[in-house]
Amino acid sequence: MSDELIYQEHLIPMTRQELIEHLRAALRDKRFEHVLRVEKTAIELAGQYGVDVEAASIAGLCHDYAKQRADEDFIKVIKAKKLDPDLLNYGNAIWHGFVGAEMVKDELGVHDEDILNAIRFHTTGAAYMTKLAQIIYMADYIEPGRDFPAVKKARKLTRQDLGAGVAYQTKHTLLYLIKNNAPIHPQTLATFNAWVPQYGKEID
Template identity: 35%
Template sequence: MNRSREAIIEAVRGQMPEKRWAHTLGVMQTSIELAVRFGGDPTRAELAAILHDVAKYWSTDRMERIIREEQLPAILLEHDKQLWHAPVGAFVAEQEFGIMDVEVLDAIRYHTSGRVQMTLMDKIVCLADYIEPGRDFPGVNNIRQLANHSLEEGLIAGFDSTIELLLSRRKRIFPLTIDARNDLIQQLGG
């Protein structure tokens, strides 16, 4: 890593409003807790959590330019702009912060959508983003309870809540999220 933890924290904090920074702190702590509980690496999980929303408040023009110029998956441009910050954030983590750990980069890249064959790191950061203490949405307490014993059960419930919200708003559902949910159900024998 080219920058110290403290330097990364300072740089990321400066790119978001205080409320989003509070969310990031919650994801950091929750990622550490989930990593300890489920046998992950707390230090690497925390690093992914610090950087997971680094591009969240960038302009859509700036994110779109990176998606196009860096040949990130073009399908992103066909879906909700709320998804864009994750793959753009992974690009930024590598290019601007010198993060070379593929699992950390992938956890950032897939924290909004999930993916088939999520790694332990992917699961930890994605679930931490759903259940950090500042989150308050219908069903979050159920997701937190499920996360006490199973990353997979917690994530399925999280993806279900996202899909239900998108359905209620007549929004398109990103295919990776459906695929991730189905894969997790299959992993659990369903």
């Protein structure tokens, strides 16, 4: 199905095949294959949850567009666009979402805020996420190439209740960061507070 997508011009000023070529040039093979799997998962979830399939395809493909850019590129954009200066205290894991969305806008011509927010929030989540943002957050986590102890339950929950999937991922991401003494972005905490308590034992 994804190969048949042309894309409406208000979403992105190119065809899917043209976008694929941009991504192939920007990413190493392993990462490129990952974004294709995320796109496929996002399209499946979009069909299930009534979200625009073309938007899901674009966001799924573009979510890691900036993943392999040099740190200097991110820092330049943070300063030039006067983004939150606290971003400078983090690194690629945070930058390729928040700052990567700006690169997708400027370099690929995507101006749809729902798509851009899905890219911005795909690592930290957000207290409020549209269905599309929830789908990209989860598609990145549960795509078929992922293999970690929590992924089977994450897939099951996501198919049953998208919000439960969001809560489950957020809880496990926070536990992982704590276990590894990694810095926690404030938005990850905001996501936890907004999503996890309402699901309680369902996500244990």
